[in-house]
Amino acid sequence: MDKTLRCTVCPWRGAWTEAAAVRVQPAPLPPALEEIQRGYEEKQAEEEHLGGHRPPCCPQCGNHTVTVKLHRHSAAV
Numbered sequence: 001m002d003k004t005l006r007c008t009v010c011p012w013r014g015a016w017t018e019a020a021a022v023r024v025q026p027a028p029l030p031p032a033l034e035e036i037q038r039g040y041e042e043k044q045a046e047e048e049h050l051g052g053h054r055p056p057c058c059p060q061c062g063n064h065t066v067t068v069k070l071h072r073h074s075a076a077v
């Protein structure tokens with residue numbers, strides 16, 4: 001089963017494998033967003049350290065993605 005990811009910066013949303021297949025240079029971000037990205041980076045590095053899988057970067061803008069939980073009402077995201 002393929003996990004669904006969404007980008008934390010742009011409106012991209014798609015399959016894990018789709019994002020993993022593409023590697024793009026992260027787009028420059030305003031400092032406020034850079035700060036958020038750094039937060040994701042830390043969280044994901046920690047998750048990876050604990051044996052988890054770090055989601056691939058966004059195939060559109062190269063920034064961090066997060067897994068989309070498809071439980072019940074997905075509108076609650």
Ligand SMILES: [Zn+2]
Nearest residue numbers: 007010058061
């Ligand atoms: Zn993106």
